[in-house]
Amino acid sequence: xxxxxxxxxxxxxxxxxxxxxxxxxxxxxxxxxxxxxxxxxxxxxxxxxxxxxxxxxxxxxxxxxxxxxxxxxxxxxxxxxxxxxxxxxxxxxxxxxxxxxxxxxxxxxxxxxxxxxxxxxxxxxxxxxxxxxxxxxxxxxxxxxxxxxxxxxxxxxxxxxxxxxxxxxxxxxxxxxxxxxxxxxxxxxxxxxxxxxxxxxxxxxxxxxxxxxxxxxxxxxxxxxxxxxxxxxxxxxxxxxxxxxxxxxxxxxxxxxxxxxxxxxxxxxxxxxxxxxxxxxxxxxxxxxxxxxxxxxxxxxxxxxxxxxxxxxxxxxxxxxxxxxxxxxxxxxxxxxxxxxxxxxxxxxxxxxxxxxxxxxxxxxxxxxxxxxxxxxxxxxxxxxxxxxxxxxxxxxx
Amino acid sequence: xxxxxxxxxxxxxxxxxxxxxxxxxxxxxxxxxxxxxxxxxxxxxxxxxxxxxxxxxxxxxxxxx
Ligand code: SF4
Ligand code: SF4
Numbered sequence: 320x321x322x323x324x325x326x327x328x329x330x331x332x333x334x335x336x337x338x339x340x341x342x343x344x345x346x347x348x349x350x351x352x353x354x355x356x357x358x359x360x361x362x363x364x365x366x367x368x369x370x371x372x373x374x375x376x377x378x379x380x381x382x383x384x385x386x387x388x389x390x391x392x393x394x395x396x397x398x399x400x401x402x403x404x405x406x407x408x409x410x411x412x413x414x415x416x417x418x419x420x421x422x423x424x425x426x427x428x429x430x431x432x433x434x435x436x437x438x439x440x441x442x443x444x445x446x447x448x449x450x451x452x453x454x455x456x457x458x459x460x461x462x463x464x465x466x467x468x469x470x471x472x473x474x475x476x477x478x479x480x481x482x483x484x485x486x487x488x489x490x491x492x493x494x495x496x497x498x499x500x501x502x503x504x505x506x507x508x509x510x511x512x513x514x515x516x517x518x519x520x521x522x523x524x525x526x527x528x529x530x531x532x533x534x535x536x537x538x539x540x541x542x543x544x545x546x547x548x549x550x551x552x553x554x555x556x557x558x559x560x561x562x563x564x565x566x567x568x569x570x571x572x573x574x575x576x577x578x579x580x581x582x583x584x585x586x587x588x589x590x591x592x593x594x595x596x597x598x599x600x601x602x603x604x605x606x607x608x609x610x611x612x613x614x615x616x617x618x619x620x621x622x623x624x625x626x627x628x629x630x631x632x633x634x635x636x637x638x639x640x641x642x643x644x645x646x647x648x649x650x651x652x653x654x655x656x657x658x659x660x661x662x663x664x665x666x667x668x669x670x671x672x673x674x675x676x677x678x679x680x681x682x683x684x685x686x687x688x689x690x691x692x693x694x695x696x697x698x699x700x701x702x703x704x705x706x707x708x709x710x711x712x713x714x715x716x717x
Numbered sequence: 718x719x720x721x722x723x724x725x726x727x728x729x730x731x732x733x734x735x736x737x738x739x740x741x742x743x744x745x746x747x748x749x750x751x752x753x754x755x756x757x758x759x760x761x762x763x764x765x766x767x768x769x770x771x772x773x774x775x776x777x778x779x780x781x782x
Contacts (some may be wrong), residue, residue, distance in 0.1 A: 492726065493724035493725065493726035493727055524763075633723030633725065633726040633728070634726055634728070635725065635728060635730050635747060635748075636725065636745065636747070636749050637725070639749070640747075640749040666739065668751070672725060672749070672751075673725050674725045674726045
């Protein structure tokens with residue numbers, strides 16, 4: 320028997336996605352009610368009315384994605400459960416503890432789009448087991464498959480997931496094609512993140528009015544956040560959209576100090592006052608608190624090293640650029656001013672020069688680190704260093 | 718509306734493109750092309766086509782967007 324590690328979770332405000340955890344189908348239907356049968360137009364209208372955006376990080380409007388699909392011939396609905404951001408826990412939480420909600424979202428939409436296939440890409444056994452057990456209780460009249468895909472960072476990119484599902488390698492292809500036009504087996508495909516489907520299942524039931532009873536006017540509803548780092552209570556939190564970052568930090572018992580918003584491809588915040596958690600800034604909902612006891616530059620370099628190791632090794636500027644940047648940051652940390660100059664030059668050479676957005680994300684993360692930690696940079700360049708050890712609160716390479 | 722585009726999964730940094738289109742392509746310190754990103758005018762199209770054909774990795778193309 321596998322013991323499923325229970326992901327820690329909390330709710331601020333009304334619980335929607337986390338309303339009924341660890342429930343069988345019957346209990347799930349009692350908690351959420353039956354899933355209404357909606358048409359494709361219904362889904363487009365609902366998503367437009369509430370401004371629903373994808374929850375995987377890119378925050379693309381779901382209604383636009385739906386409208387980009389051709390009128391007929393949609394091959395598959397793909398649930399991207401690869402959750403490749405190492406700090407993120409929300410998709411794993413949904414897959415292991417609310418699988419019926421995710422399945423409702425995918426199945427409801429597949430019926431509306433008349434797509435014959437639902438594919439769910441996961442990369443850990445607990446999620447796969449939970450989904451397979453949930454599927455045994457259901458009869459959705461569709462071909463639904465749960466597939467294991469590699470858990471590497473770049474393997475979670477939408478087109479890399481499609482490539483893996485087709486039996487190829489999990490790397491992004493060289494051409495920027497849209498899955499809505501050429502997706503699974505080059506056929507029109509609707510692909511989104513796990514949380515997006517759970518949101519669709521809630522939206523289909525509540526309607527746009529009910530869905531909009533909480534959160535921001537521009538993008539109502541709730542969101543799942545993962546908070547980790549220098550906090551007393553790490554884990555997943557469901558909050559209304561637009562909740563102040565400080566509220567979430569307080570709730571999780573975060574140490575005061577700098578915060579990284581949006582995960583390893585995200586941005587360091589110069590201050591947390593007045594920051595509201597919403598898309599696109601919040602990206603996949605990852606909040607990492609650094610605290611004050613660790614060396615920021617050392618932490619950033621560790622993450623950079625990990626990010627470098629995750630490059631799919633396909634594109635020259637990404638391979639050479641990220642390796643150079645790791646070296647630049649390591650030199651800068653030991654007080655070499657040339658490291659600082661090289662880092663700035665290389666940060667200009669990396670964005671937009673790869674088959675996927677990985678180099679852009681790494682550059683965003685490192686550029687914001689140089690801005691926000693400028694005082695530390697000066698200390699290191701003066702040769703004294705900041706006097707703090709590298710605790711590894713952000714994870715990254717060892 | 719024509720622009721040069723690179724398939725980064727194919728480009729090996731041979732640098733031939735920079736030699737053939739010095740006004741549009743520079744090479745970075747690792748030998749990979751940096752595109753100026755401007756429009757290719759009708760008059761420059763023959764040169765651009767030549768560079769595309771010359772790329773040993775078939776990594777260059779014209780995008781019309
Ligand atoms: S940009 Fe980097 S991570 Fe993305 S496909 Fe190319 S080598 Fe891989
Ligand atoms: S000629 Fe082709 S392979 Fe060589 S640098 Fe130019 S695009 Fe890359």
